[in-house]
Amino acid sequence: MLTGCRQDTPGATAAEHSTRADAGGQLPDSSRSPPPRVLRVAVPTPLRRLFDYRPCREAPPGGWQPGIRVRVPFGRRQMVAIVMECRDDSDLALADLKPVDAWLDAAPLPEDWFWLCRFTARYYQHPLGDTLHQALPVLLRQGRSLAGRIREQWLVTPSGQAVDAARLKRAPRQAELLTMLRQHPHGLPTQAVLAQSFTREQLQSLVGKGLVERQEAPLTAAGLPASGNLLAEPALPLNREQAAALAAIHERLDAFHPCLLHGVTGSGKTEVYLQLIEAVVDRGRQALLLVPEIGLTPQTLARFRQRFRVPVVALHSGLTDNERLDAWEAVASGRAPIVIGTRSAIFTPLARPGVIIVDEEHDGSFKQHEGLRYHARDLAVARAHHHGIPLVLGSATPSLESLHHASRGDYRHLRLTRRASRHAPARLELVDLRGRPRQGGLIPPVIEAIRETLDAGHQVLVFINRRGFAPTLACHACGWLADCDHCDARMTLHRQPPMLACHHCDKRRPVPDACPACGSADLRPLGSGTERTEETLAALFPQVPVHRIDRDSTRRRDAFETVLNDVRRGGPCLLVGTQMLAKGHHLPHVTLVVVVNADSGLYASDFRALEHSAQLLVQVAGRAGRSSHPGRVLVQTLHDDDPHLRLLAQQGYDALAEHLLAERRAAGLPPFRFLALLRLESPREEAALALAAGAASALREWLKERELRVDCLGPVPAPMERRQNRYHLQLMLASDRRSQLHEACSRLTTWMEATPGARRARWSLDIDPQTLG
Template identity: 80%
Template structure:
């Protein structure tokens, strides 16, 4: 992803003052800039422009600078915006400019964060004000100060260490409290002390006598240990391939050095991450690690915290607003050398950036699918380039975009071909479903193999990428299907609790007593989901625990980690799950993986469907045979003779990826061509059809005049035309040059903003779309 593309119209920059907007604010001795007459403020709005205000009466201590948060009047509301420009003139007369209500910061927000937000808004053709809002924690959007919460820690003084401290003869409870604190050389926090029935009056009394002292420390991440020891446990020995990869990464720790760490599942990529981070924090720099799912964050955090004695903070949507702000501030202040998070963590400011690591870089969850449609992996590339630091993209199944850049020499390609265990990764064994009786989607030979594996004392993972009991409910008499009233989709049957639910709009409906069309009571579930498979396996193997892992069963906090902790004990059990189980989990006792239906994603209309399905199959297959026993992977399919599926089974993902790249090259599809997708939606079909036709006609005319090498395809209905009771239409832009694509996208946005028809339609431009759905 290149970092130098054209800027969207009317999105301003602040080049004159941007060098002064750094994490710590202005230096006290630096000369004050002249007081500006106009502040260009980015406010939370879909409008792609800055809004001019007069400075308030009270200037911040360091003077007005880009990066300061301000509260300003905006229409009938008062909102929190960010100063992006300091100027002496405005297109509006001074009498029409409203003054800033208040400045909320003494120092500007971090400069690296401001740069990333500007770049993101420009590249993804999004409003700068809305980009800034989405990139900062909720409490900062609400005007809270950028400061972490603190807690009290009480420590014994040298006077308190004496054998007979004075003033305690008649204060037995104070003596007991002092004795307890003596047992903790690093002190105790207030909560731990008060939990032992001591009081604050007793603490204050000991402070007045000079026997203990109170310290304030950040709640999220304290300072690193002062003994110079960064590791809590020794690093693991590396095999030859790991050592070669780590040596290559160490060569250029002070430069932009993008690398693809392409290693089979179980090859020890995480150990390479850990030892690279050890070198980075040894240079007093920070590491940012992105993981694809919240479910992977706890196990990743646990491994990093057990290895390092420095603060490690997490950033993901499962945190409270206060926890998120604490972690954000710890990273921005530099107190947290290691930051681990999901997609949105790419916007975490770092005082001393040293490396960015993207684990499972191929994963689709790194792409935001609504609002600001950014891709965290691509922003990681841009950010590492900006900071001139190494970038490590790790995966067993590289995306075709990343693989092509590695083959072209843009990324260094590091390979790990051997597992840490003595067994090679299991190959896919295709099992024909045609003409076979099934129980919850499983055929008898597969059920028999499951029983044999459990009898041998091992664990089995049954992968089915469908939540609920069954994909839908059907009438056996007339063929009626339970369809959603608001979407072009069928409703999923759930048993826990019993209802019909649409997984696209979350509409729910009670189960009907009879068919609404013919009145028959012969209603039957059609197909299988995780609930039905769990129920069937529990009946087939009543002595074996069955654990279902999907979005429904893991809603409660820590539910997933509790199940995985029980599974890692090693007792025979059955795991039934969706793709939540396919990514990154180390399940050493699983020796058999069963894929219930491999065909679901292979033949979708999206040109990336085969790539994504192959990645998912390879990832879930990687859960088998990771420790002391070899693994098997049984893939049930109706298309055992499909050439792509057969190539994946016989030669592995790398061979299939090479063939897909050649097919993409011939078809002029990404990564050999760049795409943008205009998405239109409205409650009335006629509105989107009219606007889509006008936009396509206007854009084609403009492209012809300019002679730009950009194709305009469509408009066409989206793969799911009606969703959430709204009609969806798409217009695709395609070009071999990224800069031309952005130029056409900027013109199209300006055209839409000036059309009255566009006010009745919700529209967005998706740069580098990862799915056409």
């Protein structure tokens, strides 16, 4: 995490570094300066450099300034680029420079967005042009105007309000239309009028008579309601802990104030968010709330829109390109005071920033694992410091990095230990799997507990973090396993539809009738996935609805929310799902949670595996007993005597986190050291090995010359060495000083870009990696 750690400039923290008035901070006002002779632009390419162009003949109305999008010739293509500098000279002769084809913006892109992109590119050692490109909505990348779409609407004029509709008896449909419009004093959009079987000609006739007028308005309405009352429904009363946490955040609403809101599941963190945002919006500021998954967005949006009478916009991958641009522009212009979004929403410009909230801050979904490998939580820290506004990181299972910062005093640690309901959080009960028969992964005592819960009229959540019918297919005669031809992985057996699928490269093939190795027809599924568990439960409890929730069953739009709405209505039912169900969902009628197998993540090679597994177990356990009945959590395991698992079950996540932090300190691992990972891949194993060895040798020699305290470890094969018919290796850099780590990373990328062999391979640099896979 960035805050409290040293940056790429010695002696500076990331937050301090983020406030400097460098080239990425303040945009100079060049409207009164002589026209520049050279524009340095960032083009969306992997090249880590800017490109010089001559200005086109016509300048933007405000003059040439950094932050203006332009269309430029680049090779044989035309590309949308962004002006970064306006200069009078170039390393090339001015006559050799190509002119810009056209400017696309009359004014620069928002200043806070421009600063954040430059900071991101610098910190994550990523090409600036590609960073800017990724941070823009798709339509802006393609050259669309920044202006949001306009909605046509119709309002009754004062004359139309006063006229007697009976005067229109010769035009009865016009009279009906006028009557309908009178019922909507703020106007009706054209689509709503036409949906009532009225026509545009009838509207125009009323306009001609002076009874109706046409107006144009942005799709997102203006910010504050005319009455000044923000709330559509009253806020809920806070308990003593919630009130104390809210008061602590309120103490410094006009300054950078990072807070870790550490509350058990069901403790009412969202109500604290709502009342904090109410205070921020009432001061004329904007609030940005980040949630980890798109599945949480509809639920959170509904709750916020129900509470507030101001626009609440969403930003996530499920929107169309037009919807995303409309939301982006509404927030950038200040018309939308509240924005809720997933990871990429951190790049939304705010006209009047007031607070940034990261819900479930521990969640791995906030880390981008391809291309620009940023962490939205860490960028939220830097951005809040830059704006001088409060930052709230909320979680029932905070990341070890956040707990470490709270223990050092970098973050204010606010605790919510009580649930909103009268019941304490359910404890984990470890159930030994060894030597017991299983049906769909479930043993008889657990099946009996499910039966008792359903008979009592309650709901059961069965958690199995593996989709498909079974992890693989095996021959009982010769031991053949269904391996993927392209990866070092098994193919998963699916029943709906029947197939073998690799979840790493998406390779699919039909289920064989006989063993390809020995010809035996005795092929058996090994292990259980969500489909197999669903099938077993449907057979055991035929009178009870079984809902499966995983990536396969929720591909259709709104499918996830439709199932959850059915579940929330009550009545006995069974939920079978993956980690999609573990994150923040309120399921008031679930009183029993069953974890089919807790061992899959406990013994992985990644040093963060135990932390992530513990967080997932606690989060899924938090779905039980959130309403009027106490909850119970049964965790099936083959290692019920594991000391870490026992510590989690008996003393809770906080005790385990403290133990893991002590282990990390002793081992010299984050958050006590800083890591970067160079990932290499090539279709030829020898080429990948030679390139990785050359990079490691060159870097070690350079580190020795500079006497930097940076360890260079590897190269070693990735945990899955062959994936998609490409060989993956990695080189790890570790240091006690973040500034020296960044210096070494910069040297490594320079070497890679200058090495011909690197151009025939794929490589990327991951700063602060969250996984080693």
